[in-house]
Amino acid sequence: MDQTTILTTEILDAFEDGIYVMNQDLVVEYMNSVMIAEFGDGIGKKCHQLLNQSAEKCEWCRSDEVFEGETLRREVYVPLVDKTYYLIEIPIKKKDGRMSKLSIYRDVTEIKRREQMLHATREDFRNLFEHIATGVFISSKEGKFLNVNKALLDMLGYESKEEFLNIDLPRDLYVRPEDRTRFKEMMERDGRVIDYEVQFKRRDGSTIPVLLTAHARYDVQGNIVGYEGLNVDLTQRKLMEKELKEAYDFMNKIVQSSPNSITATDMKGNILIWNQAAEKILGYRASEVIGKMNIVKIYPEGLARKVMQMLRSEEYGGIGRLNSFPMVYVRHDGEVVEGNLSAAIIFDSRGKEIASVGSFVDLRDRLKMERALRDTQEQLLQSEKLAAMGRLTSQIAHELNNPLYGIMNTLELLKTEIAPDNKRRKILEMALSETVRLSDLLRKMLSFSKPDQEERQPVDINSVIDEILLLHEKQLRENDINIESSFTEELGLVIASKNQLRQVFLNMVANARDAMPDGGTLTVATEGDGAAVTVKISDTGIGIREENLGKIFDSFFTTKGEVKGVGLGLSVCYGFIKEHGGDIEVNSQEGVGTTFTITLPIHDPKASKEDQNG
Ligand code: ADP
Numbered sequence: 232m233d234q235t236t237i238l239t240t241e242i243l244d245a246f247e248d249g250i251y252v253m254n255q256d257l258v259v260e261y262m263n264s265v266m267i268a269e270f271g272d273g274i275g276k277k278c279h280q281l282l283n284q285s286a287e288k289c290e291w292c293r294s295d296e297v298f299e300g301e302t303l304r305r306e307v308y309v310p311l312v313d314k315t316y317y318l319i320e321i322p323i324k325k326k327d328g329r330m331s332k333l334s335i336y337r338d339v340t341e342i343k344r345r346e347q348m349l350h351a352t353r354e355d356f357r358n359l360f361e362h363i364a365t366g367v368f369i370s371s372k373e374g375k376f377l378n379v380n381k382a383l384l385d386m387l388g389y390e391s392k393e394e395f396l397n398i399d400l401p402r403d404l405y406v407r408p409e410d411r412t413r414f415k416e417m418m419e420r421d422g423r424v425i426d427y428e429v430q431f432k433r434r435d436g437s438t439i440p441v442l443l444t445a446h447a448r449y450d451v452q453g454n455i456v457g458y459e460g461l462n463v464d465l466t467q468r469k470l471m472e473k474e475l476k477e478a479y480d481f482m483n484k485i486v487q488s489s490p491n492s493i494t495a496t497d498m499k500g501n502i503l504i505w506n507q508a509a510e511k512i513l514g515y516r517a518s519e520v521i522g523k524m525n526i527v528k529i530y531p532e533g534l535a536r537k538v539m540q541m542l543r544s545e546e547y548g549g550i551g552r553l554n555s556f557p558m559v560y561v562r563h564d565g566e567v568v569e570g571n572l573s574a575a576i577i578f579d580s581r582g583k584e585i586a587s588v589g590s591f592v593d594l595r596d597r598l599k600m601e602r603a604l605r606d607t608q609e610q611l612l613q614s615e616k617l618a619a620m621g622r623l624t625s626q627i628a629h630e631l632n633n634p635l636y637g638i639m640n641t642l643e644l645l646k647t648e649i650a651p652d653n654k655r656r657k658i659l660e661m662a663l664s665e666t667v668r669l670s671d672l673l674r675k676m677l678s679f680s681k682p683d684q685e686e687r688q689p690v691d692i693n694s695v696i697d698e699i700l701l702l703h704e705k706q707l708r709e710n711d712i713n714i715e716s717s718f719t720e721e722l723g724l725v726i727a728s729k730n731q732l733r734q735v736f737l738n739m740v741a742n743a744r745d746a747m748p749d750g751g752t753l754t755v756a757t758e759g760d761g762a763a764v765t766v767k768i769s770d771t772g773i774g775i776r777e778e779n780l781g782k783i784f785d786s787f788f789t790t791k792g793e794v795k796g797v798g799l800g801l802s803v804c805y806g807f808i809k810e811h812g813g814d815i816e817v818n819s820q821e822g823v824g825t826t827f828t829i830t831l832p833i834h835d836p837k838a839s840k841e842d843q844n845g
Contacts, residue, residue, distance in 0.1 A: 251278075251334050372415070500526045553574040570591050624786075688726065712752070723834070746772025785802060
């Protein structure tokens with residue numbers, strides 16, 4: 232200690248670094264307190280005994296060089312304490328000419344560990360940069376890549392990195408160079424760009440969609456000098472998006488093209504789906520209701536709740552289901568739509584209710600058809616009744632006809648036996664006239680039940696009516712009845728029994744005459760539309776009471792009293808016209824007049840020819 236005159240032990244003990252001195256025999260002569268605390272007091276021991284607990288000189292010991300006058304600064308690893316020290320070894324010449332060595336050391340184990348870690352991290356990053364499957368780049372503001380990883384080369388189809396680092400980015404990489412301009416603008420503004428979708432050109436000229444995320448690199452003055460970031464190839468994602476969209480479009484088309492109204496709502500009733508049929512059937516457009524209206528609005532009061540109750544019960548197709556249930560909805564215009572509803576609740580993977588779907592079949596048309604069918608059935612029943620009545624009438628008429636002719640013949644015979652001026656002759660003639668009337672009635676009854684089977688032929692309606700009017704002109708005029716007729720020419724022909732048609736129009740004219748006892752106007756008009764002929768026969772007579780309008784075509788309905796009317800005329804007309812495929816309608820107002828409208832189908836020679844061929 233006496234040799235190290237400058238240093239006092241107090242000063243050396245105040246150091247945080249370890250300090251020791253040893254002589255040329257490697258014997259430790261001084262240790263400061265930091266070193267004693269770490270290695271124990273070793274003064275007087277050989278330094279390798281102290282530091283390495285070894286009888287041999289430590290392999291890292293370079294004391295000889297120091298004793299030769301060299302100052303060494305180096306790191307030394309000491310296995311005994313598993314530490315690395317930064318060591319300064321300074322030669323000291325003693326007064327006796329011998330050398331000593333002053334060593335100052337500092338524990339740098341922690342610093343070394345950090346350095347190693349840093350190094351390892353840097354290595355990791357380099358590995359990541361090279362091996363990551365995403366394209367990584369550093370580029371200059373001017374438009375050149377400064378560094379890129381292999382993934383980016385592969386993505387863009389380049390083999391040589393050198394070639395790639397030489398391309399001009401706006402010109403050779405961007406499909407639209409203006410995208411690069413925009414990229415630079417965003418960088419100037421925000422210092423970064425996130426998820427920017429662009430199209431890049433590959434080396435072979437093909438294009439790929441890329442998602443670009445990057446941030447700016449600055450110089451010390453804070454100016455942007457370049458960029459670094461990632462390019463993600465979107466080809467797969469785009470493909471998946473396309474497939475997903477196609478699948479969605481397909482499902483959507485199925486829903487949209489369904490003829491049934493398909494709707495879906497969340498559990499609060501907010502509308503999520505509203506297909507085209509729903510628009511048509513319920514009268515609301517999808518854009519008016521999706522996310523804007525509650526489904527409750529189309530339900531009559533309380534019914535929406537009932538549907539939910541049924542859906543949640545077991546009884547209507549299982550929990551969460553409702554199978555074809557009669558339902559009415561209220562359309563946008565207030566009209567009620569009748570139909571059938573099938574519905575289901577949609578559950579998520581944990582069984583929670585998330586939505587409900589309804590498919591509604593509009594049954595308005597079908598119900599209308601069913602009603603029409605019922606009407607037709609009723610009419611058929613009426614026709615059958617008429618036919619039965621006809622058969623009965625025919626039997627009675629037949630039975631009565633022969634004896635009546637017998638009576639008539641007898642009366643005629645009697646007539647020849649009584650002189651014309653005899654009083655009894657008058658009574659006889661009265662009896663005869665009544666039998667004639669009776670025979671007339673029987674004839675009508677027979678024609679009602681067993682219509683004239685005259686063969687049908689093409690008939691010009693105008694000429695039939697003309698003939699009838701001509702025959703009755705005189706009689707009508709005598710009754711102060713004025714005739715007005717308007718015939719439409721070239722109406723086309725109807726296939727008909729001329730006799731039956733004559734009988735129909737004759738009956739109409741006779742009824743009109745009876746309805747106008749004080750005179751009036753009989754108007755007869757024909758019209759046609761190429762498919763049918765319409766004949767209107769109007770009078771200005773007494774008209775028909777409303778309560779009788781439904782009965783006048785019934786057999787034996789008459790208001791003309793027993794003597795004058797039989798009540799068979801119109802029912803015979805009805806039968807004839809229906810048999811000809813036509814129709815007969817009446818319009819009347821009491822005290823004003825009556826109009827009968829008869830329509831008959833026009834015979835199409837082309838169609839009938841095809842019929843015959845077929
Ligand atoms: P009838 O002439 O024997 O009474 P119809 O069957 O021809 O039998 O007529 C039935 C009933 O229809 C008539 O009794 C009459 O009440 C009513 N009717 C028919 N045609 C007319 C008409 N043009 N104006 C007023 N009533 C009519």
